[in-house]
Amino acid sequence: DTEVTQTPKHLVMGMTNKKSLKCEQHMGHRAMYWYKQKAKKPPELMFVYSYEKLSINESVPSRFSPECPNSSLLNLHLHALQPEDSALYLCASSQERRGRAYEQYFGPGTRLTVT
Amino acid sequence: GEDVEQSLFLSVREGDSSVINCTYTDSSSTYLYWYKQEPGAGLQLLTYIFSNMDMKQDQRLTVLLNKKDKHLSLRIADTQTGDSAIYFCAELNTGGFKTIFGAGTRLFVKA
DSSP states (O other), rough: OOOEEEEEEEEEETOOOOOEEEEEEEESSSSSEEEEEOOOOEEEEEEEEEEEEEEEOOOOOOOEEEEEEEEEEEEEEHHHHOOOGGEEEEEEEEEEEETTEEEEEEEEOOOEEEE | OOEEEEEEEEEEEEOOEEEEEEEOOOOEEEEEEEEETTTOEEEEEEEEETTOOEEEEEEEEEEETTTTTTEEEEESSOOGGGGGGEEEEEEEEETTTOOEEEEEEEEEEEE
16 A cells, blocks of 8 residues: 545635644655645655654745654644645655655645635 | 756657656765656656666666766656656655655647
């Protein structure tokens, strides 16, 4: 099973709302990632969790708050977003051994629209 | 720094072979990946090759690596309309977690 699931599939939120994106994998992967992808662009890395600890934050604004409750789950909490934050948000996971990661498996994404 | 470049567009006829090219800059040991993205979907891992290999074949897919020129290609044999998608070349340095993606090649298959 190489499946990464993400919910919701689509999300429309106002600039004053608080919402969360969820990601789940059952491949036993210990590294999990959040990416942001704008139309016709490659994914941009936002956060990396390694063994449930935040390993990389790519200078992401604090209105995005990641959380890794356990080794299978990854959340992205959203608050006071801007219209330019509208994008496809992708979750990915990978094996990790001795501090290095391997090929990433991506979820289907959440299409976020901020109004 | 690390960079991955690829051509942006390729159009082929159904049944022909497609060749998508990519260049990378990292000179250390690395994994090189090909991902496929269909409209509105996530990225699907197609295949990958380690930087000490020359070639990898997986059914209709052939990956060729020229280490001297840091050039990677993905050949799709007998291209079908279902192969129409964006193909991303990506590089992962063995030292870390960051995968560097190319801009993506949009493959259009004409029936």
